Amino acid sequence: MFSQNLCIFSGRLGSDPEPKEVGSSTVWKMGLAVDNPRKTDEGWESNTSWADLEYWENPDRPGLGNVIRRLSKGDVLHVHASYRKTVKESVEGKRSFVSFRVRDIYPEVKPRSDSETPVESQDRDPFV
Numbered sequence: 001m002f003s004q005n006l007c008i009f010s011g012r013l014g015s016d017p018e019p020k021e022v023g024s025s026t027v028w029k030m031g032l033a034v035d036n037p038r039k040t041d042e043g044w045e046s047n048t049s050w051a052d053l054e055y056w057e058n059p060d061r062p063g064l065g066n067v068i069r070r071l072s073k074g075d076v077l078h079v080h081a082s083y084r085k086t087v088k089e090s091v092e093g094k095r096s097f098v099s100f101r102v103r104d105i106y107p108e109v110k111p112r113s114d115s116e117t118p119v120e121s122q123d124r125d126p127f128v
Contacts, residue, residue, distance in 0.1 A: 007100055009034055009051050009079045017055075017068050026057040028068050028102075032077060053081060055102040067105055076108040 014031040021027075032051045037044050057065040071077070081100035088095055 005082045006103075007051075007081045007083055009077075009081065009100075011035065011051070011077065011079075013071060013073050013075045013077060014050065015073050017071050026065070028055040028057065028065070029053070030055075030068075030071070032079060051079075051081075052097075052099045053079060053102050054099055055105075064102075064105060067107065071105075071107060078106040078108070080104040 009032055011032040011034040014033050017028045017030040019026050019028055030053050032053055034049050034051055036047045036049055038047065039045075055064065055068055057068075079100075080103045082103060084099050084101050086097045086099065088097065
């Protein structure tokens, strides 16, 4: 039997990514708002869930860390991650936390603000 730990999300960043130094590594933490629309008798209802993401920066693969540094609140992202469940003991007993370890991030490309091309001409097929 084949199984793979892969989760795919599309959503918006809830805040700027936060770096945290752990030993000689940097861990980036961020929350991704994921919309779960559902149809009701009155129409469509939006229900937002949050995915807690973390990325452990790898000095051998700095490209993704450079992408994360340029992200900011509200950016639309498509994320491939691994599911992680952590169980911690506290005074009240055991508590489990779910997070997702980022494998890849694909930010949606923002239009350049210094573009000289008018919007109406960008909608046309360039091969016509």
